[in-house]
Amino acid sequence: MDITGWQAQLRKGAAELAVLAALRRGELYGLQILGLVSEVVSEGALYPLLNRLERDGKLIARWSLDAGSAHPRKYYTLSPDGAAIAAEMIRHWGEFKGAVAQIVEDSA
Amino acid sequence: MTEPPAPPSLTRYLSALNRALQPLPADVRAEIVREIEGHLFERLATQDLETTLTAMGAPDALARPYLEDYQMNTALNQPNPVTLTFTVLNRAGRSAIALTAGTFGALLYLLAAAFAAIAVLKPITPSHVGWWMGPNLFEFGAIYGTQPLGQERLGYWIIPVAVIAAVGCYLAATAILKLAGRGLLAARR
Numbered sequence: 001m002d003i004t005g006w007q008a009q010l011r012k013g014a015a016e017l018a019v020l021a022a023l024r025r026g027e028l029y030g031l032q033i034l035g036l037v038s039e040v041v042s043e044g045a046l047y048p049l050l051n052r053l054e055r056d057g058k059l060i061a062r063w064s065l066d067a068g069s070a071h072p073r074k075y076y077t078l079s080p081d082g083a084a085i086a087a088e089m090i091r092h093w094g095e096f097k098g099a100v101a102q103i104v105e106d107s108a
Numbered sequence: 109m110t111e112p113p114a115p116p117s118l119t120r121y122l123s124a125l126n127r128a129l130q131p132l133p134a135d136v137r138a139e140i141v142r143e144i145e146g147h148l149f150e151r152l153a154t155q156d157l158e159t160t161l162t163a164m165g166a167p168d169a170l171a172r173p174y175l176e177d178y179q180m181n182t183a184l185n186q187p188n189p190v191t192l193t194f195t196v197l198n199r200a201g202r203s204a205i206a207l208t209a210g211t212f213g214a215l216l217y218l219l220a221a222a223f224a225a226i227a228v229l230k231p232i233t234p235s236h237v238g239w240w241m242g243p244n245l246f247e248f249g250a251i252y253g254t255q256p257l258g259q260e261r262l263g264y265w266i267i268p269v270a271v272i273a274a275v276g277c278y279l280a281a282t283a284i285l286k287l288a289g290r291g292l293l294a295a296r297r
Contacts, residue, residue, distance in 0.1 A: 030147050044165030047143060048173035055181070071146035074139075 015041045015049055017093055020058065020078065020086035029073040050076060058082030115157055118148060121167060128171035132178055140174060177293065184289045189217050189278070192285045199292055209288030216281035223274035226250055227267045238266055 015037075022028065022036040034046055041049065053059045053076075060079045065072045078086060114122075122145055129137045144164070151160040164170060176199075183195035197210035229250050230237040240247040242258025262269060 030143060031150055042165075043147075043163045044170050045173075047140070047147070048170070048177070051140065051174060052177055055177075069146075069150075071149050072142065073146055074143045 011040050015045065016053065017086075017089045019046070019049060019053065020082060021090060023059065023076060023078045024083070024086055027075045027077045029075045033076070053082070058085055114149075115152075117157060117161070118152075121148070121161055121164075124167035125171060128168050129174060131175055136178070144170070180289050180293055184286055184293075187282050187286065189281065192282065192289070193217060196285050196288050196292070203292060203295075205288055205291055205295075209284050213281045213285040213288075216277045216284070220274045220277035220281065222249070223270045223277060227270040227274065230264065230267050230270075234264075238262055 018037040018040040019033060022033050025036075028036075030047060030050065033050070034041070034043060037046070050059065050061075054061050057079055059076045059082055061074050061076050063072045063074055122141055125144060126137060126141050129140060132140070148160055148164065151163070179195050179198075183192045193210060193214050196206050196213065199206035200210050201207075226237055226249055233250075235255055236252070237250045238247075238260040239262045240251075240255075240258040240260050245258040247258070
């Protein structure tokens with residue numbers, strides 16, 4: 001039985017939550033975010049997602065040329081709106097996860 | 109820190125990405141390429157080039173979500189009917205909402221154009237534009253050739269009726285397409 005499509009949909013649905021949740025730790029740049037969310041978001045999908053979240057006003061970005069780095073890095077933080085949305089998404093996720101777990105356990 | 113020279117295939121990848129992002133404004137495009145470039149160089153410190161580029165995906169595939177988001181946002185913020193319709197219809201192959209809304213939107217815009225044409229043509233050729241009714245007869249619009257035999261009901265009142273209908277169809281089409289566009293953007297999240 002092929003569940004690849006279902007897995008892709010799950011990842012797609014969880015990608016924004018994963019990135020917003022990762023950034024609750026503080027300011028991070030792309031590769032650092034990827035290190036936290038790589039189970040859910042692929043490298044090719046991460047940067048367009050960050051771009052969209054920034055344009056939607058959920059993230060704030062700044063460029064920095066760090067010591068020891070040859071290339072500038074684009075750092076992201078949650079905007080106040082983004083932080084509120086992340087908190088709300090995490091609350092919903094907890095409820096959803098609990099409900100699905102209950103259904104799956106009851107069926108076992 | 110001195111920048112190491114970019115391997116030729118990395119340079120080609122970034123050039124291809126830059127080309128694929130061509131429809132975007134130059135400053136937006138440059139920022140995207142700069143971020144991806146930084147990521148790829150940093151990745152090269154821990155893995156080989158082929159693995160690095162494969163993980164990021166083909167330049168066209170990487171560029172697509174940037175382009176689609178940009179085009180949809182632009183179409184939603186500048187409601188040019190043609191741009192809006194084609195931007196929604198462009199996703200018709202992947203979304204039933206896009207197909208339905210794009211088709212209805214396009215039809216409503218065409219209807220709006222037809223009503224507008226009726227309003228414009230009435231003063232030019234009054235006997236061929238109208239609303240004729242009679243036994244087994246219902247004609248509304250501009251008639252080419254011989255006038256229908258039924259009675260014409262609206263006279264010059266057809267102008268405001270057609271204008272109102274044109275505006276209504278235009279607004280309905282724009283609302284449907286914008287709603288669908290926002291839905292398509294939200295569905296990508």
